[in-house]
Amino acid sequence: MKRKISISKKLAFYTCLISAFTMSCNNDDDSVLTLSNMVDTGDYKLFTQTAGNGNHTIVFESGLGDNYESWYKLLGLAETHQVIAYNRAGYEPSEMANNDRNIVQLAEDLHQVILSKSENNKVILVGHSLGGAITRYYAVQHPEMVEAILFVDPSHEGFEEMTQGQEDNMVEYFRGEGLTQIANEAEQFIENFQTLDALSTLPNVPIIVLTSIRDREGENETRWINAHATLGENVTNFTHITTENSGHYIQVEEPQLVLDAITALLD
16 A cells, blocks of 8 residues: 655654754744745745755755655755755745746746756756656756756656546645645646656766655556666666665655765765
8 A cells, every 4th residue: 555645744744954954943033034045037936945065066856745845854965065955836935936837847947946056067956756857857958057866756757647637636636725836736747747758868967766666566666667767768877776665755764865876976
């Protein structure tokens, strides 16, 4: 049986962040919303947290329904490197966007964050789930900006099939729960898969894929592994790691595996 983590439980789990990002857990702390935290895309502002400095910049891209705090166990990397994490549009305190929230637009927002906050010419992208699809599209469109990529159980069109009815039901659920920002992204899932299916191969940079197989059995496990393996096509330095020790949220349940992968990319 698949383990499901409710959005409310995830948000409760990530209430306080480690001091690397110098955020207070006090809701009355206005420093959280200083202008230096916000990236202006032209139509809306995105909340970012940046810490550390060094010769490498690591940029985290979260999955559907998650904000930057989903990476909190990895933010100690800021001791020796620049680390950037942010909330996509609509995930408070980022402002809501009126445009389509497909991976094309989400990748453009990511680009604005990188241009605004990165201290280095190239970045190491770390993307989980939907965030993996966003970073994948971004890397193909902006190969000159990418030093390396880590995919953490990324979404993939070769495995995930969805009917219009299923997408509509998912969107209706999120809207009913008042989670407009998630619904706006979810209603683009079919379009996203079509975009990914037509996408060219990734740039030839070091790439690591982490694939969770704990909650998948039989054909599902094989298809999931095979789908992720295709991310290494035409890539010289490609590593594919499967794990049974964590579910979809590898960065939460097995953070050391993710840290080791990032360290390998840094080396």
